[in-house]
Amino acid sequence: MTDITQLHRALVARVLDSDGTSPAKLRRAAFDNAGLSEPIRTLIGKVAYRAYSVTDEDVAAVRAAGLSEDQIFEIVVCAAIGQANRQYIGALAAVASATGEWDRQ
Amino acid sequence: MRLAILDRGHHLGTKALLAVIRLVSRQPVVDAVKVVFYRPDFYGGGDLTHEAMRGPSSWSIGDRELMAAFVSKVNESQFCIAAHSATSGLWYGDHEKVVATLADVETAPIDEPLRATLRMLGKLTQAHNIDPEDVRSVLAQGVSRQQVEDALAVCLAFNITDRLAEAFDFSVASPAAMNAGARHLLKRGYR
Numbered sequence: 001m002t003d004i005t006q007l008h009r010a011l012v013a014r015v016l017d018s019d020g021t022s023p024a025k026l027r028r029a030a031f032d033n034a035g036l037s038e039p040i041r042t043l044i045g046k047v048a049y050r051a052y053s054v055t056d057e058d059v060a061a062v063r064a065a066g067l068s069e070d071q072i073f074e075i076v077v078c079a080a081i082g083q084a085n086r087q088y089i090g091a092l093a094a095v096a097s098a099t100g101e102w103d104r105q
Numbered sequence: 106m107r108l109a110i111l112d113r114g115h116h117l118g119t120k121a122l123l124a125v126i127r128l129v130s131r132q133p134v135v136d137a138v139k140v141v142f143y144r145p146d147f148y149g150g151g152d153l154t155h156e157a158m159r160g161p162s163s164w165s166i167g168d169r170e171l172m173a174a175f176v177s178k179v180n181e182s183q184f185c186i187a188a189h190s191a192t193s194g195l196w197y198g199d200h201e202k203v204v205a206t207l208a209d210v211e212t213a214p215i216d217e218p219l220r221a222t223l224r225m226l227g228k229l230t231q232a233h234n235i236d237p238e239d240v241r242s243v244l245a246q247g248v249s250r251q252q253v254e255d256a257l258a259v260c261l262a263f264n265i266t267d268r269l270a271e272a273f274d275f276s277v278a279s280p281a282a283m284n285a286g287a288r289h290l291l292k293r294g295y296r
Binding site for chain 1: 235
């Protein structure tokens with residue numbers, strides 16, 4: 001059996017809590033896809049829900065707003081992990097619920 | 106690649122490593138590798154992906170690569186579809202099976218437990234959530250709880266990777282480079 005529990009926890013902690021070039025508060029907001037203002041909101045919303053639709057202009061707008069490439073790298077990574085993380089946590093809860101009921105049958 | 110730092114911003118030691126990869130494979134380094142090697146102390150998702158894809162599991166490596174390709178199809182990530190279709194097809198020795206699965210999971214020549222599992226991963230990726238009922242319908246096909254969790258680990262890894270591939274605009278390399286990448290993934294994994 002694969003066990004990604006520790007690796008998963010460490011990954012989330014690394015992108016949210018380690019020293020980055022962008023403020024931890026901004027990384028957290030990107031991870032949560034919440035509380036962002038334009039143009040970051042558009043870029044991060046796309047990464048979370050339709051990453052294939054991100055354009056050069058979306059990235060250029062965030063760069064023009066003053067973020068460095070490293071900061072953009074960080075918030076995109078946080079947004080990608082944040083959305084995948086929400087899917088994963090919810091799915092594990094569905095598994096726990098399903099197997100609990102399954103075991104009682 | 107949308108960010109120049111991901112092409113050219115690596116530390117010197119990493120630049121040397123990328124040069125060695127180019128020399129040995131005789132192919133350009135694919136964008137996925139450049140991102141995994143960029144500031145690994147910040148992102149460094151390779152270990153998680155490696156464990157999900159190559160750690161002990163009763164799903165075969167080919168099955169997990171197929172799951173990765175399938176999730177990438179739902180996310181419309183052309184780079185990841187190409188990379189993991191090639192890797193899965195190479196492992197199975199049957200590229201047609203992979204093509205058929207991505208075209209229509211309902212009619213593809215795959216076992217029912219795998220089909221049910223792919224359906225669940227597809228829904229999770231598309232709708233961002235699944236219900237206990239979705240899980241029960243997978244278990245009813247004889248898939249164990251551990252297998253469900255192993256498949257969800259693959260799904261997590263590729264819902265991250267697909268987003269990075271699209272946001273950073275990974276280039277789909279030539280078939281020769283993608284096949285070299287597939288051979289590398291089977292030989293060495295993701296770390």
